Amino acid sequence: MTKQILIAGAALLVALSAAPAQAADEAGYTASCAAAEEARKMAAELHYEWNTVAPLIGKAGAAAKAGDFAKAVKLCDEARLQSEASVAQAKKQADAWRAAVVK
Amino acid sequence: MKMLITILLGAALVAGLAWASPEDDRKAFIEHYQKRFPKVALDDYVNGVYAIDEAAYEQWLEIEEFAPYELAMAEGKELFETPFANGKTYADCFPNGGIGIRQDYPYFDTESGQVKTLELEINECREKNGEKPYGYKKGPIAAISAYMAFTSRGNKLNIVIPDDPRALAAYESGKEFYYSKRGQLNFSCADCHVYNPGMMVRADKLSPALGHPTHFPVYRSKWDDMGTLHRRFDGCNKQVRAKPLPAQGEDYRNLEYFVTYMSNGMEVNGPGARK
Numbered sequence: 001m002t003k004q005i006l007i008a009g010a011a012l013l014v015a016l017s018a019a020p021a022q023a024a025d026e027a028g029y030t031a032s033c034a035a036a037e038e039a040r041k042m043a044a045e046l047h048y049e050w051n052t053v054a055p056l057i058g059k060a061g062a063a064a065k066a067g068d069f070a071k072a073v074k075l076c077d078e079a080r081l082q083s084e085a086s087v088a089q090a091k092k093q094a095d096a097w098r099a100a101v102v103k
Numbered sequence: 104m105k106m107l108i109t110i111l112l113g114a115a116l117v118a119g120l121a122w123a124s125p126e127d128d129r130k131a132f133i134e135h136y137q138k139r140f141p142k143v144a145l146d147d148y149v150n151g152v153y154a155i156d157e158a159a160y161e162q163w164l165e166i167e168e169f170a171p172y173e174l175a176m177a178e179g180k181e182l183f184e185t186p187f188a189n190g191k192t193y194a195d196c197f198p199n200g201g202i203g204i205r206q207d208y209p210y211f212d213t214e215s216g217q218v219k220t221l222e223l224e225i226n227e228c229r230e231k232n233g234e235k236p237y238g239y240k241k242g243p244i245a246a247i248s249a250y251m252a253f254t255s256r257g258n259k260l261n262i263v264i265p266d267d268p269r270a271l272a273a274y275e276s277g278k279e280f281y282y283s284k285r286g287q288l289n290f291s292c293a294d295c296h297v298y299n300p301g302m303m304v305r306a307d308k309l310s311p312a313l314g315h316p317t318h319f320p321v322y323r324s325k326w327d328d329m330g331t332l333h334r335r336f337d338g339c340n341k342q343v344r345a346k347p348l349p350a351q352g353e354d355y356r357n358l359e360y361f362v363t364y365m366s367n368g369m370e371v372n373g374p375g376a377r378k
Contacts, residue, residue, distance in 0.1 A: 044346075047348055047354055048285060048345070049345070049346040050286055050287045050344050050345060050346060051286070051340075051341055051344050051345060051346040051347070052287050052344050053346075054346070082287065086287075089284065089285070089289065093283040093284055093285075094283075096283075096284075097279050097282040097283040097284075097291070098282070100282040100291060100293055100294075101123070101128070101278070101282055102128070102131045102132050102135045102293075102297060103123070103131055
């Protein structure tokens with residue numbers, strides 16, 4: 001009997017702690033993917049978006065839907081990094097292209 | 104004082120470099136290829152990669168004999184000649200009834216302040232006459248464009264940059280696009296077609312940019328279909344993992360303006376067939 005109570009208690013604890021953990025994961029996903037989307041928009045405004053970015057964000061959405069928030073965060077972080085790299089590329093090329101012109 | 108002069112001189116130099124005239128650009132462009140391929144005659148660049156690849160040239164001649172674009176061209180002629188619902192035709196929209204005018208496109212339209220391409224004006228003509236515009240990359244627009252190019256074969260590209268700062272800005276913007284690295288692979292158009300023609304990219308030999316626009320639209324075996332120049336821009340952007348920009352958007356139209364200017368004086372020989 002005490003054993004059963006213990007088990008039930010333990011299960012309850014797990015359930016209680018899992019709920020906030022899940023919420024935290026979901027919040028992390030929301031933040032990470034919002035940042036990725038913002039970076040993507042910045043690259044798009046410069047007409048410098050890479051075609052690898054939207055698929056990453058798409059896959060992140062699918063992972064989140066399946067409850068795998070850790071994977072979704074990873075994908076969105078990668079999408080954000082790529083967009084930041086393309087924005088840096090655009091800024092660099094705004095001057096650098098002149099040196100490449102055939103003279 | 105000395106320092107001021109140096110600074111001024113420096114600024115003038117930088118400005119000079121930045122604003123090399125389009126004619127300077129074009130001459131330097133031609134010289135670049137002639138140095139690189141001393142045996143290739145200037146007139147042969149209209150043949151794209153086949154100008155620099157003898158083995159493939161023979162095969163290509165055979166392909167051109169049963170030209171895979173014939174069908175599209177016949178379709179284009181029919182579309183071109185069939186009146187719209189209001190009785191007007193394409194001939195009413197273009198100079199010389201639309202015959203033999205390919206070499207004048209793209210041009211800078213001082214009225215609207217933008218670069219006008221042939222495909223853009225085909226759709227403008229449709230809309231003006233109450234018809235729905237076509238998609239810009241393939242299908243009927245490529246067919247009509249192919250027919251119009253065919254009627255212009257042998258005419259020399261005659262791209263004009265009028266004395267209008269907006270026209271020069273459009274040209275410069277196309278030039279910037281051409282020389283800017285893009286995409287995850289960090290390549291510019293020039294990296295492939297100016298600095299590495301003759302090199303292999305997977306199964307393809309890179310063609311020189313000189314002569315690129317003379318033979319469009321193109322029937323491409325890989326597409327098993329006709330495609331416009333902007334369809335090709337789209338594909339070349341994707342190759343370096345850049346998101347393509349809209350066909351007939353300002354970026355690609357300015358790009359076409361620059362690229363075509365570089366081939367000024369070369370003969371229109373479109374439509375063409377490519378691997």
